[in-house]
Amino acid sequence: MTSLATKLVPEVVKNLIPYQSARRIGGKGHIWLNANELEQSERYGESESYNRYPDFLPHVIEKAYLEYSKDAVGGEALQCESLAVRGADEGIDLLIRTFCQPGHDQIIVCPPTYAMYEFCADSIAVNTVKVPLAEDFSLNVAAITPHLKDSKVLFLCSPNNPTGNVIPHEQIVALLEASKDSTLVVVDEAYIEFAPHTSVVNLIAEYPHLIVIRTLSKAFGLASIRVGFLLADKSVMDYVARLIPPYPIADPSALVAKKALQQEGLAAMRRQTDELVSIRNWFAEEVAGLAFVEKVYPSSTNFVLVKFGTDDCLYQYLLQKGIVTRNQAHDPRLARCVRISIGTRASMQETLDALKAYPFN
Numbered sequence: 232m233t234s235l236a237t238k239l240v241p242e243v244v245k246n247l248i249p250y251q252s253a254r255r256i257g258g259k260g261h262i263w264l265n266a267n268e269l270e271q272s273e274r275y276g277e278s279e280s281y282n283r284y285p286d287f288l289p290h291v292i293e294k295a296y297l298e299y300s301k302d303a304v305g306g307e308a309l310q311c312e313s314l315a316v317r318g319a320d321e322g323i324d325l326l327i328r329t330f331c332q333p334g335h336d337q338i339i340v341c342p343p344t345y346a347m348y349e350f351c352a353d354s355i356a357v358n359t360v361k362v363p364l365a366e367d368f369s370l371n372v373a374a375i376t377p378h379l380k381d382s383k384v385l386f387l388c389s390p391n392n393p394t395g396n397v398i399p400h401e402q403i404v405a406l407l408e409a410s411k412d413s414t415l416v417v418v419d420e421a422y423i424e425f426a427p428h429t430s431v432v433n434l435i436a437e438y439p440h441l442i443v444i445r446t447l448s449k450a451f452g453l454a455s456i457r458v459g460f461l462l463a464d465k466s467v468m469d470y471v472a473r474l475i476p477p478y479p480i481a482d483p484s485a486l487v488a489k490k491a492l493q494q495e496g497l498a499a500m501r502r503q504t505d506e507l508v509s510i511r512n513w514f515a516e517e518v519a520g521l522a523f524v525e526k527v528y529p530s531s532t533n534f535v536l537v538k539f540g541t542d543d544c545l546y547q548y549l550l551q552k553g554i555v556t557r558n559q560a561h562d563p564r565l566a567r568c569v570r571i572s573i574g575t576r577a578s579m580q581e582t583l584d585a586l587k588a589y590p591f592n
């Protein structure tokens with residue numbers, strides 16, 4: 232049976248032969264003169280040498296990531312593949328470029344949500360249909376459904392940035408059912424470690440048109456190495472992998488990612504996550520008790536969205552105190568809202584003290 236990915240992928244991508252990098256072609260020998268690398272080079276003070284190109288695909292970390300991903304959803308082997316990308320952002324871009332034709336196709340997003348889906352679509356003249364979240368930031372499934380037949384990709388974000396909430400499992404399943412013959416469904420789980428049991432990665436076995444996006448930038452605390460993952464059925468991955476540039480993950484990044492995905496690294500990440508959640512819950516409760524705070528939205532992430540009851544934007548006030556948060560005022564739905572990442576207890580105490588000193592009357 233023809234997969235949905237095969238039905239949706241544009242002819243140009245279908246006919247694309249992946250770039251044959253020197254590493255991909257490989258070979259056997261003891262003198263390697265096939266990639267125009269320097270055979271010996273200055274080490275620039277580092278103990279490692281970086282003169283050789285990395286693997287054309289970093290299979291070791293991809294396998295380790297699959298192993299890690301199954302833990303949150305019952306521990307059974309996942310029936311999907313994993314592809315390492317340079318951050319979840321590259322994953323979003325790759326998915327749009329693989330399945331959407333400029334000037335022809337469209338994607339669906341549900342704002343307020345992560346802005347990169349629309350940005351990446353805009354950058355190659357792919358149209359974005361917006362189906363806003365309801366007043367309480369829940370997904371409007373009934374309003375999404377009519378757009379499915381004309382859209383190549385539906386982007387969902389769970390837990391969602393910047394609202395912090397999780398999309399209920401039943402809603403994702405309802406959309407997967409409704410989109411089976413028409414639309415790929417992407418669930419961006421960048422913040423999943425803060426609500427691990429809500430992952431839908433195990434649904435890929437039943438719904439091969441589901442793609443899950445992940446990252447090491449959030450709970451793993453490795454934003455600077457730029458490593459993320461796509462988890463998807465082989466039928467999807469076969470096409471996405473054609474577009475990935477040669478040598479996608481730099482060796483120093485792959486080395487750190489490999490350590491992070493070993494037992495010790497995972498245990499450290501889980502400890503760090505527990506600590507962060509406890510700081511977040513304490514901070515959210517304290518902030519919610521301030522007279523000029525209208526609401527602190529429930530969060531399943533490493534940030535909180537705070538709505539202030541004053542016309543003043545607290546973003547500027549905090550900035551004057553040297554505390555940089557994310558102003559959400561550009562979105563009319565998030566007027567008077569500021570998104571505050573959760574840092575160390577000391578940083579959050581200082582932020583709380585600054586808020587308590589706000590001259591409100």
Ligand SMILES: Cc1ncc(COP(=O)(O)O)c(C=O)c1O
Pocket residue numbers: 317318319320321345388391392419421422445446447448454458459
């Ligand atoms: C929902 C969501 N997806 C993806 C990303 C990008 O992650 P990465 O650093 O892996 O590119 C972010 C970063 O803020 C995010 O909030």
